[in-house]
Amino acid sequence: MKMTELFAAQLEREAAVSRRVLERVPEGRPEWKPHEKSMPLGYLSTLVATIPSWIAMIILQEALDIDPPGGSAYKPQVHSTASELLRALDDSVHRSLDALRGTTDEHLATPWKLLAQGQTVMQQARHIVIADTFNHQAHHRGQLTVYLRLNGVAVPSIYGPSADDRRFV
Numbered sequence: 189m190k191m192t193e194l195f196a197a198q199l200e201r202e203a204a205v206s207r208r209v210l211e212r213v214p215e216g217r218p219e220w221k222p223h224e225k226s227m228p229l230g231y232l233s234t235l236v237a238t239i240p241s242w243i244a245m246i247i248l249q250e251a252l253d254i255d256p257p258g259g260s261a262y263k264p265q266v267h268s269t270a271s272e273l274l275r276a277l278d279d280s281v282h283r284s285l286d287a288l289r290g291t292t293d294e295h296l297a298t299p300w301k302l303l304a305q306g307q308t309v310m311q312q313a314r315h316i317v318i319a320d321t322f323n324h325q326a327h328h329r330g331q332l333t334v335y336l337r338l339n340g341v342a343v344p345s346i347y348g349p350s351a352d353d354r355r356f357v
Contacts, residue, residue, distance in 0.1 A: 231264070239325045
């Protein structure tokens with residue numbers, strides 16, 4: 189199996205899991221956070237919805253500068269409803285699936301850079317960065333389930349049953 193096929197299949201599986209979580213994000217609480225150092229709920233849920241688009245960026249761009257010199261750092265649009273979050277997720281997944289279908293395993297072996305202020309903070313083969321993106325997605329999705337729990341929202345099954353959802357999915 190090609191890496192592109194493996195990543196596309198994983199992206200589709202993870203999107204289904206993220207969808208179950210994003211469907212339950214409570215509306216009207218985008219600024220809520222469990223601690224002063226925590227991300228607001230709206231920002232975190234938007235992050236979970238849009239992380240899949242990073243795969244397209246990793247494939248299509250040579251690098252990303254998260255704090256460009258003389259520029260402003262990226263500030264994502266915060267989606268305020270579950271339907272907006274699901275549309276953002278669907279768009280992110282679609283763009284990344286298209287990018288995966290349009291690339292090769294050879295391209296995924298080429299280097300990609302993360303920069304800050306024009307300085308390289310990380311450089312890895314694209315396939316490694318993509319694999320790490322799935323881990324990053326799972327991490328923030330896990331954070332989001334804690335936010336759901338603290339807001340009295342039932343936590344869906346992720347990789348197996350939760351205390352609220354006894355399904356094996």
